[in-house]
Amino acid sequence: xxxxxxxxxxxxxxxxxxxxxxxxxxxxxxxxxxxxxxxxxxxxxxxxxxxxxxxxxxxxxxxxxxxxxxxxxxxxxxxxxxxxxxxxxxxxxxxxxxxxxxxxxxxxxxxxxxxxxxxxxxxxxxxxxxxxxxxxxxxxxxxxxxxxxxxxxxxxxxxxxxxxxxxxxxxxxxxxxxxxxxxxxxxxxxxxxxxxxxxxxxxxxxxxxxxxxxxxxxxxxxxxxxxxxxxxxxxxxxxxxxxxxxxxxxxxxxxxxxxxxxxxxxxxxxxxxxxxxxxxxxxxxxxxxxxxxxxxxxxxxxxxxxxxxxxxxxxxxxxxxxxxxxxxxxxxxxxxxxxxxxxxxxxxxxxxxxxxxxxxxxxxxxxxxxxxxxxxxxxxxxxxxxxxxxxxxxxxxxxxxxxxxx
Amino acid sequence: xxxxxxxxxxxxxxxxxxxxxxxxxxxxxxxxxxxxxxxxxxxxxxxxxxxxxxxxxxxxxxxxxxxxxxxxxxxxxxxxxxxxxxxxxxxxxxxxxxxxxxxxxxxxxxxxxxxxxxxxxxxxxxxxxxxxxxxxxxxxxxxxxxxxxxxxxxxxxxxxxxxxxxxxxxxxxxxxxxxxxxxxxxxxxxxxxxxxxxxxxxxxxxxxxxxxxxxxxxxxxxxxxxxxxxxxxxxxxxxxxxxxxxxxxxxxxxxxxxxxxxxxxxxxxxxxxxxxxxxxxxxxxxxxxxxxxxxxxxxxxxxxxxxxxxxxxxxxxxxxxxxxxxxxxxxxxxxxxxxxxxxxxxxxxxxxxxxxxxxxxxxxxxxxxxxxxxxxxxxxxxxxxxxxxxxxxxxxxxxxxxxxxx
Numbered sequence: 001x002x003x004x005x006x007x008x009x010x011x012x013x014x015x016x017x018x019x020x021x022x023x024x025x026x027x028x029x030x031x032x033x034x035x036x037x038x039x040x041x042x043x044x045x046x047x048x049x050x051x052x053x054x055x056x057x058x059x060x061x062x063x064x065x066x067x068x069x070x071x072x073x074x075x076x077x078x079x080x081x082x083x084x085x086x087x088x089x090x091x092x093x094x095x096x097x098x099x100x101x102x103x104x105x106x107x108x109x110x111x112x113x114x115x116x117x118x119x120x121x122x123x124x125x126x127x128x129x130x131x132x133x134x135x136x137x138x139x140x141x142x143x144x145x146x147x148x149x150x151x152x153x154x155x156x157x158x159x160x161x162x163x164x165x166x167x168x169x170x171x172x173x174x175x176x177x178x179x180x181x182x183x184x185x186x187x188x189x190x191x192x193x194x195x196x197x198x199x200x201x202x203x204x205x206x207x208x209x210x211x212x213x214x215x216x217x218x219x220x221x222x223x224x225x226x227x228x229x230x231x232x233x234x235x236x237x238x239x240x241x242x243x244x245x246x247x248x249x250x251x252x253x254x255x256x257x258x259x260x261x262x263x264x265x266x267x268x269x270x271x272x273x274x275x276x277x278x279x280x281x282x283x284x285x286x287x288x289x290x291x292x293x294x295x296x297x298x299x300x301x302x303x304x305x306x307x308x309x310x311x312x313x314x315x316x317x318x319x320x321x322x323x324x325x326x327x328x329x330x331x332x333x334x335x336x337x338x339x340x341x342x343x344x345x346x347x348x349x350x351x352x353x354x355x356x357x358x359x360x361x362x363x364x365x366x367x368x369x370x371x372x373x374x375x376x377x378x379x380x381x382x383x384x385x386x387x388x389x390x391x392x393x394x395x396x397x398x399x400x401x402x403x404x405x406x
Numbered sequence: 407x408x409x410x411x412x413x414x415x416x417x418x419x420x421x422x423x424x425x426x427x428x429x430x431x432x433x434x435x436x437x438x439x440x441x442x443x444x445x446x447x448x449x450x451x452x453x454x455x456x457x458x459x460x461x462x463x464x465x466x467x468x469x470x471x472x473x474x475x476x477x478x479x480x481x482x483x484x485x486x487x488x489x490x491x492x493x494x495x496x497x498x499x500x501x502x503x504x505x506x507x508x509x510x511x512x513x514x515x516x517x518x519x520x521x522x523x524x525x526x527x528x529x530x531x532x533x534x535x536x537x538x539x540x541x542x543x544x545x546x547x548x549x550x551x552x553x554x555x556x557x558x559x560x561x562x563x564x565x566x567x568x569x570x571x572x573x574x575x576x577x578x579x580x581x582x583x584x585x586x587x588x589x590x591x592x593x594x595x596x597x598x599x600x601x602x603x604x605x606x607x608x609x610x611x612x613x614x615x616x617x618x619x620x621x622x623x624x625x626x627x628x629x630x631x632x633x634x635x636x637x638x639x640x641x642x643x644x645x646x647x648x649x650x651x652x653x654x655x656x657x658x659x660x661x662x663x664x665x666x667x668x669x670x671x672x673x674x675x676x677x678x679x680x681x682x683x684x685x686x687x688x689x690x691x692x693x694x695x696x697x698x699x700x701x702x703x704x705x706x707x708x709x710x711x712x713x714x715x716x717x718x719x720x721x722x723x724x725x726x727x728x729x730x731x732x733x734x735x736x737x738x739x740x741x742x743x744x745x746x747x748x749x750x751x752x753x754x755x756x757x758x759x760x761x762x763x764x765x766x767x768x769x770x771x772x773x774x775x776x777x778x779x780x781x782x783x784x785x786x787x788x789x790x791x792x793x794x795x796x797x798x799x800x801x802x803x804x805x806x807x808x809x810x811x812x
Contacts, residue, residue, distance in 0.1 A: 006605025007635040009667035013519045016670050045474055055468045061681065062464035066651035068451055101507065104675040112543060113419045117523055133674045137518060139545070199412025229413040245472035245680040261415035264422050268539045269510040274651040275467065276679045 012139070017132045020336055020357045027343035028354050036347045039386045041374045042356040044177065044325070046242040048297060051290045053282040054243060061275045069274050071267040073099025073250075077277040080284035081235075081250050087288075090222045098251045098262055101272055103207045103236035104130070106251040107171075110232050111138045113261040114201045119168040121203075124154045126327070126361035126368060128177045128205065135171075143167070144363040151179035151318050151327060156190040163194070169201040170194070175208040175218050178361050178373040179327050180302075180320020182212055185219045192221065195230045201258075202227060205234040207249075210291045212322035213299045228254040239324070240291060241283050246276040298324045301376040301383055308387040312394065324376040327358060333399035335359070335372050341397060348389040355390070418545070423538045426742055426763045433749035434760050442753045445792045447780045448762040450583065450731070452648040454703060457696045459688040460649060467681045475677040478669055479505025479656075483683040486690035487641075487656050493694075496628045504657045504668055507678055509613045509642035510536070512657040513577075516638050517544045519667040520607045525574040527609075530560045532733070532767035532774060534583045534611065541577075549573070550769040557585035557724050557733060559593040566600055575607040576600070580624050581614040584767050584779040585733050586708075586726020588618055591625045598627065601636045607664075608633060611640040613655075616697045618728035619705050634660040645730070646697060647689050652682040704730045707782040707789055714793040718800065730782040733764060739805035741765070741778050747803060754795040761796070 008014070021042060028038050072078060078094045085092045100106040115121065117139030123131055124145045135142045143162050145154045159170065170191055174183035183191075188204075195202040204221040212218050221231040236249035253259050283290070302319075305326055309317040314331030332338040336357040346352055356375075358368035376383060394400060414420070427448060434444050478484060484500045491498045506512040521527065523545030529537055530551045541548045549568050551560045565576065576597055580589035589597075594610075601608040610627040618624050627637040642655035659665050689696070708725075711732055715723040720737030738744040741763040748758050762781075764774035782789060800806060 007607065007661060007664070009519050009664050011522045013667035013671060016667075019670075019673065022673075043474075050472055054472075058468040058470075058681070061467040062461045064464075064651070066456055066460075066649045068449075068650045102676065108675070113415050116417045117545060130674050130676075133670070137671060137674065139523060201413070243472045244474045245470070245677070247677065247679045255413060258413070258415050261419035261422075264425075264539070265419060265543060267425065267428075268536050268543065269514070270508065270536075271650070271653065273653045273679055273682045275464070275681055 012137060016136055017360065019129075020360050024339055024343060024354065027340055031343050031352060035350070037351045038343070039351060039353045039378065039382060039389065041378070041386055042354045043377065044239070044375050045244050045377055046239060046324070047377045047379070048242045048294055050242045051283045053286070054241065054279050057279045057282055058275070064274055064278060066274065069271040069277060071271060072263055073272065074274065074277045077281050080281045081252070084284040085222070085252065088217060088220070090220055092222065092252055092254070095256065096252055096254050096259055098259065098266055099272060099277060100249045100251050102238060102247045102249040103205060103234050104134070106234040106236070106249045107134055107203065107205065108138070109251055109262045109265050110203050110234060111135065111140065112265050113258050114203070114232070115140055115168045118166065120164060120166045122159055122162055122167060122170045123363070124172055125364060126151060126178055126358060127171070128173055129360040131171060132360065132363065141166070142363050146364065147179070147181075150181070152181040153183045153187040156194060159191060160194055163198050163200070167198065167200060169203050171203045171205070173205040173207070175212055175320070175322025177208065177323050178325045178358065179318060180323045180325055182218050182321035188219055188221055189224055192224050192227045192230065196226060200230065202231045203234060204231065207234070207236040207239055208323040210240050211295055211298060211324060213295070213302065214321065218322060222252065222254070230255070232258065237280050237283070240294070241280065242294070243280065246279055248272070248276055248280050298376055301380055302326065304380055305374065305376060305383050305387060308384060312387070312391040314394065326374045326376065327371055328374065329371050330394060331401055332370055332394070332397060333401055335368070335370055337399055338397055339372065341399070342393050346393050346396065348392045351385065351389055352393070353386045353389050418543060422542055423766065426766050430745055430749060430760065433746055437749050437758060441756070443757045444749065445757060445759045445784065445788060445795065447784070447792055448760045449783065450645070450781050451650050451783055452645060452730070453783045453785070454648045454700055456648045457689045459692070460647065460685050463685045463688055464681070470680055470684060472680065475680050475683060477673040477677060479678060480680065480683045483687050486687045487658070490690040491628070491658065494623060494626070496626055498628065498658055498660070501662065502658055502660050502665055504665065504672055505678060505683060506655045506657050508644055508653045508655040509611060509640050510540070512640040512642070512655045513540055513609065513611065514544070515657055515668045515671050516609050516640060517541065517546065518671050519664050520609070520638070521546055521574045524572065526570060526572045528565055528568055528573060528576045529769070530578055531770060532557060532584055532764060533577070534579055535766040537577060538766065538769065547572070548769050552770065553585070553587075556587070558587040559589045562596040562600060565597060569600070569604050569606070573604065573606060575609050577609045577611070579611040579613070581618055581726070581728025583614065583729050584731045584764065585724055586729045586731055588624045588727035594625055594627055595630060598630050598633045598636065602632060606636065608637045609640060610637065613640070613642040613645055614729040616646050617701055617704060617730060619701070619708065620727065624728060628658060628660070636661070638664065643686050643689070646700070647686065648700070649686065652685055654678070654682055654686050704782055707786055708732065710786055711780065711782060711789050711793060714790060718793070718797040720800065732780045732782065733777055734780065735776050736778060736800060737807055738776055738800070738803060739807055741774070741776055743805055744803055745778065747805070748799050752799050752802065754798045757791065757795055758799070759792045759795050
């Protein structure tokens with residue numbers, strides 16, 4: 001191998017899936033340079049304020065000793081996670097919880113602790129786009145499973161049909177980013193039954209668990225009996241408490257051997273920051289009234305945006321049961337091209353919108369080609385304007401197609 | 407495979423090297439339960455206060471928006487790292503720096519961006535113990551290289567002799583944890599020359615760069631000409647600024663393709679916490695007078711502990727040129743057994759010491775068997791007492807051997 005070849009990045013890095021958002025970012029930047037205001041419906045970052053007790057805890061930040069926390073997390077933060085789960089009817093011990101740097105690290109540790117390179121992971125579509133890169137970096141094969149009606153949980157038969165001797169896990173997200181689909185107890189139980197029969201792990205990303213529009217929260221895999229050895233919860237406080245900038249999540253499982261393995265892996269990164277852990281400890285102890293307000297805000301936004309989209313010809317929006325996104329099919333040739341066009345060539349009264357093309361939320365070739373994800377992270381009047389801009393864009397877009405949705 | 411086998415942790419997790427400290431921790435806990443005070447010379451966590459400007463920045467923590475930072479880091483923190491390097495004579499662009507969660511994440515991203523499973527990495531012994539686990543988790547083979555005189559940089563011939571077609575990188579640490587050895591310019595240049603000839607990456611962990619006892623700082627691989635495509639610096643502020651609890655480090659390289667790959671990998675974890683990044687930005691802009699005091703404190707401790715150890719029969723201490731550890735050979739059968747005995751069966755006036763056995767800092771079987779690492783992270787009077795306890799322990803230890811060191 002010549003020198004130039006030898007100092008190329010690794011194969012595993014070169015094979016990471018491309019990010020459509022990375023391609024759109026410079027277009028958004030250029031639009032802003034031209035004086036066009038860009039409404040970012042592409043980022044899953046809440047605009048709501050964090051719980052007051054988080055800010056109160058941060059006021060004490062300068063008095064904290066800046067020392068390594070235990071790899072599992074500060075004991076008071078681990079205990080607070082347990083108290084939080086207990087209030088939701090989930091009995092879990094501190095030895096079964098590991099504080100992580102958001103859901104991303106929780107999933108990463110879960111993957112490394114449960115799977116080996118070459119293993120297969122079943123992932124219902126559409127999925128949180130970074131799963132593709134995380135699985136690729138861990139040397140895993142992502143096996144997509146087509147969604148059920150209205151982008152809901154897949155038919156258990158479809159899951160079962162994809163199990164091979166290399167399958168090690170099912171990775172689901174409920175309430176789902178991007179679709180907002182909420183797995184009900186029956187859907188989770190069917191996946192759990194398959195996991196038990198086939199000896200698989202059930203990795204459940206419950207980042208949005210409390211952001212549901214019917215009932216206080218989505219069912220957790222930790223509530224299902226008989227899955228003690230199979231179920232791992234990937235959790236995060238970023239969305240629930242509007243604290244994306246703190247990066248605090250958790251991995252929770254009753255499989256003590258897997259937890260011990262995850263903890264050994266976590267020891268390699270030593271510790272998480274102490275300030276960020278302590279900032280959320282109080283909020284974990286008393287979240288519900290706060291989260292109620294958060295859910296009410298998103299419910300109103302969802303209803304308003306769905307109503308507005310229903311009036312746009314050719315647009316078919318999926319009704320989310322939770323989380324804070326809306327996936328919509330658009331009457332366009334290609335959603336990536338449309339999203340780029342909105343930024344590069346369109347404006348409506350000095351504004352345009354940045355949306356997330358859905359292609360990277362699928363592994364099945366061609367799937368999601370005419371879909372976009374809209375994040376409901378703006379005030380209602382901004383969202384109303386965003387839909388108006390989107391409608392005007394669709395009317396003007398040269399790649400509009402004439403397909404009418406059922 | 408039966409169900410019980412299927413829900414075992416992954417092979418990659420099961421094959422992580424065992425941690426001797428994990429085995430000792432319960433013994434230390436039990437000693438404390440018995441009322442024995444344990445002086446922890448095993449943890450590399452500074453006891454010195456952080457720079458005042460870090461604490462001033464933290465006083466503003468509650469006013470910061472808790473939003474996702476860019477994956478590369480907050481622009482002001484990236485710029486501060488560049489200014490910091492520039493003051494050390496290293497010209498580097500923001501596009502060549504990535505803010506990381508300590509040196510651990512910097513190394514992890516560097517490994518994933520430059521190596522593939524099955525590749526070999528040359529690692530001079532003794533090495534920072536977690537390298538073993540990090541390399542194993544990344545699917546890499548750690549190829550140990552024996553140290554030069556007094557645990558210093560290896561003979562370049564020894565490095566070269568271990569290069570195979572699977573070798574992808576040399577991973578060095580200077581000033582070294584645990585030995586305190588500082589690679590001078592000639593030793594770095596020799597490794598750099600090998601990297602160029604064989605097309606290898608030179609991963610340089612410079613966590614302790616400014617903590618050196620001769621001259622203002624250790625040479626960085628970024629100062630050597632001709633290594634633009636090869637050299638990656640793994641950096642951390644934890645030790646330099648006594649901010650272990652913030653978890654801020656950096657990856658720096660002029661190899662733009664590798665940096666792009668590392669950034670793509672970093673995007674999978676979204677972002678680092680904003681508060682912790684902003685806390686160090688000011689300190690990066692003006693660190694030197696502060697670091698001078700830190701270095702003076704460690705120099706005095708090093709000299710005092712070396713002098714005290716020289717008076718203990720049978721002990722041979724290596725003189726560190728930097729960092730804040732002392733590696734000492736002890737007249738014992740086995741340093742792990744001795745360290746356990748100190749905690750489980752010994753006390754001196756109500757106190758004992760916890761030391762780090764050196765076995766896990768080597769991959770060569772049997773190496774380091776009679777060595778321990780002592781961390782100089784206590785006040786001088788505590789360190790003096792610790793050496794006194796160690797001497798009393800050695801005198802009483804039943805596994806003492808009669809070997810005399812040259």
